[in-house]
Amino acid sequence: MKIIPAKTPGFVKTLFPKFVWNINTTKKELYLTFDDGPTPEITDWVLQTLQEYDAKATFFCIGKNIESHPDIFHSILKQGHCVGNHTYNHLKGWKTNTKDYIDDVKRTQNLINSKIKNHRFSFEDIFRPPYGKFKSKQSKALQKLGYKIVLWDVLSYDWDASVSEEACLENIISKAKEGSIVVFHDSIKASRNLKYALPKVLEFYSKRGYLFKAITKDILE
Helix, strand or coil, X not given: CCCCCCECXXXXXXXXXXXXXXXXXXXXXXXXXXXXXXXXXXXXXXXXXXXXXXXXXXXXXXXXXXXXXXXXXXXXXXCCCEEEEXXXXXXXXXXXXXXXXXXXHHHHHHHHHHHHCCCCCCCCCEECCHHHCCCHHHHHHHHHCCCEEECCCEECCXXXXXXXXXXXXXXXXXXXXXXEXXXXXXXXXXXXXXXXXXXXXXXXXXXXXXXXXXXXXXXXX
């Protein structure tokens, strides 16, 4: 059952104005994001599909998956996408003490930094909490460290087995507009809905003149 709406309500955004919910633009641009990878086969498929539409995206990666699949992580970077921090162990913030949570994030950031240092792209330290939830102390500590907290404007609900492929697609095309940050998951659990919806989203918005962009440092400045 969907507790969190697919479209983030405006009042929620005003309650947490320091978080990034969408990109402020009137241009026909969408910001597709992918959580929980890199995942063998799934992330590779996502990269190939994005390439077919000359689309760039942002991947919020789990640290242990980066370590397990460094070649896929390298492919993300090589193809011009941006990466963000999604903790090392996909932690539930509300069940983790703040020190352990921040240490987990730092472990992932050190890993990311070691791999992006030779790339020409301008990266911002961006973070998305697993499950979209964390404690206030954790978010404040991360912001003090210089992180931009990136949440979303539209949830695809691709990971939810109770959501049909068609409903997953409809969640996006009925709600995403200029500047929307859209959440997908490059994970096994989400693969059924993801493989149905992503190509159709790319085609739908491409036909309407949209570009798909990564969340780069200059966009957040």
